[in-house]
Each structure stands twice: as C-alpha cells, then as structure tokens.
Amino acid sequence: VVITVMKLIFLCHFETSFYVRDGAEVSLPCGSLIPSQDKCQYTTWNVHHVKKISAEELVAHGKISPNEFAQANAARLSVTADCSLVIKKVTAEDAGRYFCQQFKSGQRQGSDAVVYLRLTSPLCPQVRKTENVMSCLKYLNDDLRNNRNFLLLAQSNHGELDG
Template sequence: MAALKWIKMSLFLVLMLQFTATAGQHLSLFTIKGHDVTLPCENVIPGQHNCDITDWLFDNSNNRPVVELIKLGQIGLNVGSKSDRLSVTSNCSLVIKNVTDEDVGVYTCRQLKPGQREKYFDINLSVVKIIHYEVDETVTLFCYVLTYGQCRYTVEWVNTSPDMKTSSYLCSTSVKFTTSHVDQKSEFYKLLKCKVRHVDTKEEKLFSFSHQTSDEDSTKEINTSSGFPYLLRCIVVSLGLAALVISVVTVNIWTRIKGNQNQKEENTVHNDEDVGTVNYENIGEPSVSFQLR
C-alpha cells in the first residue's frame, strides 16, 4: 500500500513539473493567431520624442540571438519581413499586426536615457491556435496555446453538448462531433468557444473557430511534427517520465520482495536445521526473525 501511494505521488510530481515556472517580473499576454496585439511598455520614461530612447528586443529561443525589433524608436535593421507588421505608438507600446506562430516569445522594452541606469520590462506573448480537422463524418477541433517556456495556461471548450467528446490536456483541448451538428445549426461554430485562462494572472478569454484563425492546411499541420500541438508533445514527455518512474519503483519493489523471500527461505532452512535443539522452555516466545507486524 505504501509503495502504491509512492507511485501516485511520483506521477503527481512528474505532472506538476510541467506547470512549474521561473519566478520573475514580467507581463504575460495571449491572443489568437491572425489578430493584432499591443504590447505596453510599463517602464517607459516620459518626455521622449518619438520614443527616441526606447528599444524593443525579441527572444524566442535560447539557440538564437536576440533581435532588436525597435532601435531608438525606429524599426530595427535585422527584422526582415516582420518589419511590415510592426509599429510603435505615441506611448512607446509595440504593435504587432496579424500575429503568427513566429511571434511567440519574450519582448523586452528597454529604456536607454543617458546618465540613468537602463530599465527593462518583459512581456511573454503566447498565441492561441484553433485547427479544424475532418475525417469522413467526424470533425475534430483542436485549440491550443503556443507559448515560450513552460505552459501556464488551461484550455477548454465551452458550450458543448453531451454527445460531443472533449479531451483536455496541458495547454490544449480537443472536441469531436459529427458533421450533422454543423448541418443542423448554422451558428454552430460561433456558439462553440475555446476558453483560455492564465493560471497566474487568472485572465481568461473566449475564442471562436473561423477559417481566418485556422491554418489553411490544418490536416498537414496535425500530421507533421513541426505543427503538432505543444500539449501533445508535453503528454508524450510526461508519459515517458511517468513510465521511467514506474519502472524504477517497480524494480525497487521487486528487489525488496525478492530479498524478503530469500530472507524467509534462509530463516526456514536455519530453523529446520536447528529443530532438534529447540529449547522447549521458550516455545511461547517467537524468534525475533519471525515477529511480523
């Protein structure tokens, strides 16, 4: 029984590892793919002229260099095709139009006033995606969050009916239904909502499926590893870790049981060999080796 409790606790700890985040002062924002988003610069120094002491930096991978999106209020030199979607407001906020997967990451507003210490403010931007997948007469909608680092979101479908099959995982959810639902209800997709909630800030938003927010070739995305939902990859990792923990615990338990059996066998043989010399005066006092509690 104790071993079973230990296994359950180990599995619980493995799953909790997915939710552990590094503490820090930053803002977390999320929006759906294809929408525009405004990233505020909370540490902006007042009195600037066209944000001439403001930089915006972008980091989306530990293996890639940080990109200067905005340098002293102007579009950076190495922004590439993303430059057409960027702009800076009068209060030095960063506007990103038509958000894509590549926009997921950490944005840093840096203030560079001469004679003062540099100021930084980080924003972790995540992107919500909804994918439509249809096989025969079964429709599946995936809703998941692409995020930088570890997932800090819960995702679920709302306004579903009892005959729909929903599944929720880490940072993702899916719902399955037949095409008859769509045929019978012209407003079906508008009623069905994906609710995304940040576990720390408690901010939540509802998103509806539309062909504008879903990939054009969703079937290809689901069937390729590059587009496979982040959640499902986390599930595979979690199950792999859980299997490893169970294997270690099982071997440990088996070793203990085998050791106890061998000890009992040795004690039994020893008792048989000494049966002719048993002290009958102490027959009411069991040997210490056989005191079981």
Template sequence: MSDKCDLCLLGLIILCSLLTGTSGVNETHVFISSGEDVRLPCNNALSDCPSTTWIYNRFRHSGSVELINGGKKKKDSERHERLSLGSDCSLNIKNVTKEDPGFYICRQFVNEQKQGTDAHVYLHVLHVSSSSSSQTEISPGRSVTLSCQLYSYYGESCDRSVRSEEIHLLWVNQAGVNLTTDSRYQISSSGLCIINLITTLLKEDDNREWRCRLTLRNQNKTSVTYTVKYSDQDDSTTAVIPVHTTNSQDPSTIKTPETKVIVMIVEIAVFAAPTVILLQIICARRAGRKNSQHLEEIEMPTRLQ
C-alpha cells in the same frame, strides 16, 4: 529596540514586494489568436519613446533580435512591415502568426545608459490548422481534423507553464457549448497545449463555426474560430465538371449545339440522297411503261380499221 523594528520593517517590505510581484520584475502575459493585431505594453517607458528598445527572443538558448532601436524599426527585421511603435512606446504587431510568440523585452536607454528595470512581455498565440489541404476536401461526407495549438515562449515545457498558469483549451460550438458533450465529435489532447477535433462533415455544416477557446483561471482570454465553407456548386455539378473540361482541346473541334444540328442535317441528306434518286428512277420507269401502254391502246383501233 529601534534596530529590531527597522529589521522587521525591512522584512515586511521584502515580503510585500515578493507577494505583489514588484521585486524589480515587470512581467505581462498577452494572449491572442493568429491573424489578429496585438499590442505589447511597455510599462517602463519614459516620456520620450526614442529611448525605447524592443528585443525579441523565441527560445531561451537562442540569440536575441532587436526589433526597435532608439524608437525606430530595424529594417533588417523579418517582421519589419508588420511592426510599429505606439505613442505610449508599446509594440504593435499586425496579423500575428504562429511564428510571433515568444519573450519580448522593452528596455530604456538614455545617453546609451540603461535606465530602470526591463519590462517583460510573454506573447502566446492560439492557432488552428486543418487536415484538409485543399477546398475540394471540404465537402459533405468527408472527415476533417482540426488541431488547436497554443504557441508560447519555448523556455520550458509548454505543459509545465500551462499547468502552472491554469490554462485550459476546449472546443465549443457557436452557442458556446462544449463539444465534448456531443457524441458526433471526437475530442483528443496531445498534452496540455494541443487539442484536436475530429468529425465527419454534414450538408448542414455549411457556414458552421467551431471555436477553440483558451481560458486562464476560468476566464476567457482568446479564441480562434474555424468556419466551414462549401463550394457554391452542388455535388452533381461538381461530379460532371471533369467530364466537360476541354482546356487542352482545340476550340475548332468543340461541337456546339448549333453545329450538332447542322451535322445532323448533313448526315440525313447524305444518307437520304441515294434513296431519293432510286425512287425517282423507279417512278420514271413506271411512268415510261404507262405511256407505252397508252400508245399501244391508241394504235390498236387504227389497225383494226
């Protein structure tokens, strides 16, 4: 009878461990948006962090990379400058990029002997990219496409993992209203891990925010904000900028307002000079004729006498 009770008790322990997720697997999922700093917990850490080793794996079938060994950063790591070890042996990553998601393992060693079970951390990064390749393409009247994508550990299909975890992506405005309710926006999905927003920019969109939000079981986990920024110059100014571009022109040949006035005066003087000289000649001839007539009038009475 006692043997049967022992078997029942053992079965209950195993069942409880499976239901509570404590069957030797220490697993954590962390969601973050690109550009932010993140902390990956090490739930199996000992009191002494020099026993801690952090291992990273991006793909299931790719080789693992040691980021932290014996509590110290590996200098040959591509992310060396952005990594640091917390006082609780957590792994801190600054300015997260879409290249950082994956499978992280926190492992403990004492006298080169592995201690306890590994702590598994899955890092998921939400990233937004724009179809506009330059700032000049961000202006009223232009169409813009924003693509929001969830980057995760590529151990299996993203759609499969997202479906099993009940993860959803959606676009909302500054007030948190789902943009699918506004006919101005076209929302489309490429599977469950990518959601696109397409719209034509308006003048009033300057400094407007659109947010891609990730929810897990109807709870907000993280979001990425895209802010529209127009140039400080208005359309009319922008249109004439290329006309006034003189970077390849010799500065000595550029006419300023002062030189234009001087040139105008010189041109007037050049064209007016012959006219003035001609008038002077005509006036001089007329004056000579008047003088000769006056002399004849004076001499005539003298002859009559």
C-alpha cells in the same frame, strides 16, 4: 481574442503575457518608460523567440531597426505614441519573450519591461459562442521556461471568469 495576464515578480517588476490567435493584432505595452520622450527616442524593443537561441532587435530609438530580421517584418511592426510595440497579423514565429528597454546617453535606464507573446488555438470550435458559453483555447507549446501546454478558458464576451 486577446487575453492578458499580469504577474508581480520580485519587487515591483511586472511580467505581462498576451495570449492571441494566429492572424490577430496585438499591442505590447512598455511598462518602464523614461518620461517625456520625443517619438520614443529612448525606447528599444528586443525579442527572444521560442525557437531561436539569441534575441533580435526590433526597435531602436523608437524606430524599426535596420537589421535584416526587423526589416523583413517591418510591414507588420509599428511603435505607438506611448512606445507600445504593435504586431499585425501575428504568426507562430512571433511567439516569445519581448523586452522593452530604455537607454539614455547610451546607458540602460531602469529595469526591462518583459512581455510574453503566446499563441492560442481553438480546442472546441464546434461550440457555438454565446454570452453564456465559454470558448476553449489551447495555449500552444511555446513556453520559454517550462515547455508545457496550458488550457485557458475565456468567456466569449471577453469578460473575466468567476471562481
């Protein structure tokens, strides 16, 4: 189950949140691309993990960064043709704020595309999932700004909730 939430922040700056379960695969979109890139050559992805003080570079110039952290996770990371960051087998350690940035001739271009990756856990696994039954998901305590827990409800058929 992947739930996507988008918020409009200030003047046309978008934040996107993905809520995924442990072990899922997720594709984080880069919403601020320089057009006509060759293999995402202008794209850099960084992450600020929930439990870490500083950000880590994951992708530089469209390729997995050579740093120790990125290389330790290289088997689970990839970049798509549209410069999205794919993370396979998501773990709790992957939760955090991801930044897609564009650099051309060493200069940052435009604003960062910010994507929050948050993990969920089933609250009521005893509920049998049918088309008419909602699944309960607890958003784990990894909010970078508010340090709170949230309760999310999603239809088991991945549809939108009414009301």
